[in-house]
Amino acid sequence: MEKLEKLALELQKLSVDLSRLSWVQYTVGYDLGIEEAYKKVNDFLGDKKNYDIVCEYLDKDLDAKDKRKVEIAYNAIKPYHLSKELNELNIEIQKKTNDLSQILNTFRFKIDGKEVSGVEIAQILSESEDRDLRKKAYFARNQINKPLVDGGFIDLINLRKEYAKAYGDNNFVEHKLKMDELSPNIFDNWKDDLSGYIDTLNSKRSEYARKFINEEELMPWDGAYVKSKIAPSLNTSVDMSNYYDYLRNFFLNFGIDIDKFNITYDIFSRKNKSEWGYNFPIETGKDSRILANVKNKYHEYGVLLHETGHGIHSFILKPEEVILNEGVSGIISEGIANLFGGFLYDEMFTKNFFDDSVKKEFEEIQEYDKLDYLRFVGDIFFDQELYKNDIKSLDDIYEVYHRVFSELFGDTPLSEEPPFGYRIHHTTHPIYMHNYFMGDVTCEMLKKVFYKKYNVNSVAEKPKEFGDFLISQVIEPSGLYKYEELFERISGEKFSLKWYF
Numbered sequence: 001m002e003k004l005e006k007l008a009l010e011l012q013k014l015s016v017d018l019s020r021l022s023w024v025q026y027t028v029g030y031d032l033g034i035e036e037a038y039k040k041v042n043d044f045l046g047d048k049k050n051y052d053i054v055c056e057y058l059d060k061d062l063d064a065k066d067k068r069k070v071e072i073a074y075n076a077i078k079p080y081h082l083s084k085e086l087n088e089l090n091i092e093i094q095k096k097t098n099d100l101s102q103i104l105n106t107f108r109f110k111i112d113g114k115e116v117s118g119v120e121i122a123q124i125l126s127e128s129e130d131r132d133l134r135k136k137a138y139f140a141r142n143q144i145n146k147p148l149v150d151g152g153f154i155d156l157i158n159l160r161k162e163y164a165k166a167y168g169d170n171n172f173v174e175h176k177l178k179m180d181e182l183s184p185n186i187f188d189n190w191k192d193d194l195s196g197y198i199d200t201l202n203s204k205r206s207e208y209a210r211k212f213i214n215e216e217e218l219m220p221w222d223g224a225y226v227k228s229k230i231a232p233s234l235n236t237s238v239d240m241s242n243y244y245d246y247l248r249n250f251f252l253n254f255g256i257d258i259d260k261f262n263i264t265y266d267i268f269s270r271k272n273k274s275e276w277g278y279n280f281p282i283e284t285g286k287d288s289r290i291l292a293n294v295k296n297k298y299h300e301y302g303v304l305l306h307e308t309g310h311g312i313h314s315f316i317l318k319p320e321e322v323i324l325n326e327g328v329s330g331i332i333s334e335g336i337a338n339l340f341g342g343f344l345y346d347e348m349f350t351k352n353f354f355d356d357s358v359k360k361e362f363e364e365i366q367e368y369d370k371l372d373y374l375r376f377v378g379d380i381f382f383d384q385e386l387y388k389n390d391i392k393s394l395d396d397i398y399e400v401y402h403r404v405f406s407e408l409f410g411d412t413p414l415s416e417e418p419p420f421g422y423r424i425h426h427t428t429h430p431i432y433m434h435n436y437f438m439g440d441v442t443c444e445m446l447k448k449v450f451y452k453k454y455n456v457n458s459v460a461e462k463p464k465e466f467g468d469f470l471i472s473q474v475i476e477p478s479g480l481y482k483y484e485e486l487f488e489r490i491s492g493e494k495f496s497l498k499w500y501f
Contacts, residue, residue, distance in 0.1 A: 001066055003053050004073060008322040012283070014041045019282045023289055026280075029106050029272025031098070038094045046080040046087055065324075068480055072327040075179070082167065089163045096156045100427045103151050105274045109140040109422075116140065118275030118422075119295045125224040126299075127235055131213065138221035141419035148421040149394045157391055160430060164387075172387040176431035180330065181482040186495070187384075187434070191408070193497040194374060198409060201371050208368075220414075223372070231345075231365035233358045234299040243267065243294075243301070246352050247308055251340075253348055254467030258308065261315040264289040267304065276424055277303040279310030279337070285319030298353060299344065306341030313337070316475045324479035330432065332478045332486065335439030335446075336470065342366075342443065348460050370500075373440065378405045380433045383426055438495075445491050445499040446474065 018037040057070045124137040164175035205218040212229040280289040288311040294300040345362040382404045402413035
């Protein structure tokens with residue numbers, strides 16, 4: 001395996017350079033050579049000598065661990081040796097994605113002619129008593145739609161479709177699932193599985209609409225506001241300058257000391273900085289960086305907990321297992337991050353800021369959040385439908401958007417253009433959003449398995465044991481198995497949405 005491991009180290013070095021350049025682009029808006037860095041990675045993966053080295057190991061008699069390494073390495077390099085057409089399309093897709101990322105990262109919304117940040121929009125949606133202002137803030141996010149399409153978003157969709165077809169797959173969704181080692185039919189039963197809960201969701205939304213805004217229906221610009229009414233403590237002003245101390249002390253509950261990890265935080269907003277939250281795993285076990293945008297509100301700790309969860313995952317993996325680390329499913333990664341993000345409502349974290357009086361409101365919002373999160377499935381399916389329909393114009397995108405949310409939730413199409421482009425995943429990480437929801441399903445499974453194994457009713461009863469459980473049962477073996485295999489090894493059953501409820 002020596003030659004294969006050496007190849008992996010060479011590729012890792014190129015990937016680290018690319019990740020560092022991406023960090024610069026997302027934090028300050030400068031492109032210092034991303035296209036050239038992509039070219040070096042592409043050239044390395046497209047080198048026939050490297051491909052031949054990987055292929056040498058395909059028929060060797062290897063143990064299970066080494067076979068998995070060969071599988072991961074082969075899956076990564078194979079697409080670069082199928083045809084010249086695929087390689088050319090891949091370069092076009094990378095360039096177009098990078099160009100559109102620049103538009104997204106530097107674009108700023110306006111309300112009544114005044115520039116506002118994404119953080120400010122989120123605060124209006126959560127805090128403003130003025131429903132008309134909330135509506136303006138919600139639709140301000142659609143201002144990026146046209147610049148994105150004018151910049152080539154539909155061209156990018158079509159390039160990805162063309163790539164999947166040239167690869168031999170039915171569509172780009174099927175192709176991405178194959179690349180992520182997921183069953184092509186994994187979403188087939190989702191609509192049926194969710195249908196029994198949609199009436200409950202809509203009923204609960206109507207109940208809260210009547211209670212908090214004296215209306216029969218919650219509109220999209222009401223959701224965050226109503227959640228702030230259910231749990232007003234989420235909008236409590238806090239001094240974020242001490243964020244690291246709170247994070248460190250929290251993770252120590254699980255026996256995890258983030259002081260030992262080289263995690264860089266960049267958490268305050270500024271011009272030309274991406275307005276989303278990210279973890280950049282620059283180099284596994286050596287360098288992890290977190291981008292966030294906060295403005296001194298308690299709920300913003302949810303992002304920091306989530307992204308720190310990513311960083312911890314990266315540092316607990318063994319840096320010398322370069323190949324296996326590339327086999328970690330995005331679902332496992334997002335699941336662990338979501339799991340820690342969920343402690344925003346738990347006394348283990350809330351005690352740093354509140355007394356016991358918040359317990360009831362946080363229990364209620366946690367219960368409602370879990371139900372309301374079902375609407376995120378609409379975003380997942382919308383992302384997929386972009387690649388299953390003929391998209392020629394912005395209006396075509398809106399038609400798909402309205403159809404998805406109408407079929408799933410019975411939504412009435414809005415008269416104004418729905419915001420979609422601001423969600424950067426459609427551009428940079430297509431067919432990825434299911435990782436968050438499936439990650440939450442995985443979280444629920446992990447907790448239930450842990451509760452049964454340790455005869456407890458909450459993680460807080462044995463947090464150190466839970467940390468050990470996560471590390472030994474989930475994180476350490478997360479590259480050794482495909483997601484569905486790992487899920488079944490831990491739970492004893494195949495993946496199913498039933499674990500979520």
